[in-house]
Amino acid sequence: MDVALVVGGTSFVGRHVGRLLAVRGVSYVATSRVAKQTFLQCDLRHPGELSAVVQAVRPRWIFACAGATSQSSALELHALHVAATEELLEAAALHAPDAVTVLLGSAAEYGAVTAELLPIGEDTPAHPQSDYGKSKLAQLHAAQRLARDRGLRVHVVRPFNLLGPGLPTHYFPASLCGRLRQAKQAGHQGPITVVNGQATRDWVDVRDAADAIVRLAVDALPEAGSVRLYNIATGIETPVLALAEHLCRLAGVFRAVDEGTNASRSGIDRSCGDASRLRAATGWQPRIPWQRSAEELWQSVWNSGD
Numbered sequence: 001m002d003v004a005l006v007v008g009g010t011s012f013v014g015r016h017v018g019r020l021l022a023v024r025g026v027s028y029v030a031t032s033r034v035a036k037q038t039f040l041q042c043d044l045r046h047p048g049e050l051s052a053v054v055q056a057v058r059p060r061w062i063f064a065c066a067g068a069t070s071q072s073s074a075l076e077l078h079a080l081h082v083a084a085t086e087e088l089l090e091a092a093a094l095h096a097p098d099a100v101t102v103l104l105g106s107a108a109e110y111g112a113v114t115a116e117l118l119p120i121g122e123d124t125p126a127h128p129q130s131d132y133g134k135s136k137l138a139q140l141h142a143a144q145r146l147a148r149d150r151g152l153r154v155h156v157v158r159p160f161n162l163l164g165p166g167l168p169t170h171y172f173p174a175s176l177c178g179r180l181r182q183a184k185q186a187g188h189q190g191p192i193t194v195v196n197g198q199a200t201r202d203w204v205d206v207r208d209a210a211d212a213i214v215r216l217a218v219d220a221l222p223e224a225g226s227v228r229l230y231n232i233a234t235g236i237e238t239p240v241l242a243l244a245e246h247l248c249r250l251a252g253v254f255r256a257v258d259e260g261t262n263a264s265r266s267g268i269d270r271s272c273g274d275a276s277r278l279r280a281a282t283g284w285q286p287r288i289p290w291q292r293s294a295e296e297l298w299q300s301v302w303n304s305g306d
Contacts (some may be wrong), residue, residue, distance in 0.1 A: 002215075004028035005059035007088065008066025009039055009051070010216040013104065013159075016210035024214065029057050033066070044084040045076075050276055054091035061100040061217045062090060069170050070108075077135035085139045093150035098204055100217045104228070105158040107202070107281060108133030113266045118237065119202075119274040120159070128148040129267050138268065140292050144227045146287045153222045158211045159232040160273045163293040165300035167206070174246060174296065177301035180251040189253035197241030197258030202233045202272045203290035211273075231265035233273025234286045250298045 004021055008014040009030025016182070021028045022043045031053060032039035040056075068080040085103060092099050111122050111127040128134045140156055147154045156200055167174040179192065212232045222228050244256035278284050 001027060002060035003057060003063040004063065005051075005057050006030040006063045006065060007044075007053065008033075008043070010036065010066070011065045012162070012206060012210060012262050013164055013210060013213070014063070014065035015166065016206050017065055017213055020207075020210050020214045024218070026061075026218065028058070031066070041296075044080050047083075047087065050084060050087050051091040055095045058096050059099050060096070061280065062088065062092060062096070063098050063213060063217065065101045066226040066236070067104065068132070069168070070088065071131060071170055072132075073138060074131045074135070077131055078138070081135040081139040082142055089143065089146040089152055091156070093153060095148070097151070098153070098157070100222060102157045102213050102217045103138055103139060103154065104213075105120050105156045106133060106136045107158050107160040107231070107233070107271060107273060109137045109158060110141070110271075111263070113270075117232065118270060119235050119272040120231070121274045122277055123134070132298065140227070140229070142163060147227050147286065148225055151224045154215075154227045155210075155216045155220070155222050156227055157216065157230050157232050158273070158276060160204050160234070160271065162206050162209060162287075162298060163203045163290055164206040165296045167297055172189045172240070173243060173297055174301065176247055177298050180247060181301055181304075182255065184251055190255070191257040192244070192248055192254045193259040194196065194244040194256050195259050196242055196261050196287055197239065197256065199240050199246060199268065200237045200270045201273065202236060202239060203238055203243065204232055204286065204290035205290070208232075208286045210286055211287075212278055212282065212284045215284055216258055216278070220281045226262070230273045230278040231258055231273040232278060233275045234290075235274060237270065237272035238290060243290065243294060246294050247298055250295060
């Protein structure tokens with residue numbers, strides 16, 4: 001029986017990929033960095049563990065959903081995005097040579113683009129500005145080399161700004177929800193400052209992203225020996241301040257105030273993606289508007305720990 005392997009099954013994207021595979025009736029095995037019931041333990045920072053998992057499972061589809069965060073050191077970013085990808089693909093070549101692998105890249109690989117290049121297509125030159133974006137671009141280059149040398153079938157996706165319930169707190173929307181929850185519980189109200197509020201982002205619900213990832217693996221067989229790159233984006237450019245205002249309204253007694261730019265800004269003032277390649281390959285369309293994603297994120301944070 002064909003089996004899928006979800007590397008990083010407890011991650012934000014990995015959890016949703018697993019749920020969608022179950023809905024589609026696809027058997028899967030998922031890994032977790034720490035010991036967890038029903039998960040295979042696998043720490044990508046420990047060479048050999050990932051290879052052993054691939055050898056044991058011999059999957060038909062591989063979803064590489066584990067990785068570092070933008071707050072990680074350059075060393076950890078390389079270990080989890082580049083070295084682990086090389087180990088995964090080498091193991092696939094040995095133990096699952098016909099498997100379809102989907103790797104998670106990032107819109108951060110594009111870096112800042114000029115207005116005339118919006119929405120960003122996959123052929124837009126990548127000029128990442130952050131260590132995170134640079135490590136994801138290095139991951140792509142490693143995948144291209146190994147796919148060519150080993151005849152592997154690989155898709156790489158570049159999700160834009162993910163949103164939805166369960167979003168980790170190192171992302172701005174979840175962090176803001178946490179601030180609002182804390183302030184509301186303390187009986188506070190009024191202005192909530194937001195940095196870089198005029199920057200724009202393309203907010204994509206994580207469930208729509210998981211749908212795109214699964215469709216590509218199961219329904220769009222990639223050619224052996226090459227890597228195909230796909231944006232996961234809505235094509236809708238929304239200011240950060242608009243999202244913050246929506247979350248403040250959901251909290252009920254707050255208003256978002258743009259504090260202007262500061263040294264922590266990403267340097268990316270506008271971001272919006274073109275997913276027409278993905279749509280042509282799979283028929284994918286985003287189903288969940290960012291407003292609903294934000295509402296469900298707020299509810300999940302507000303109800304957490306209660």
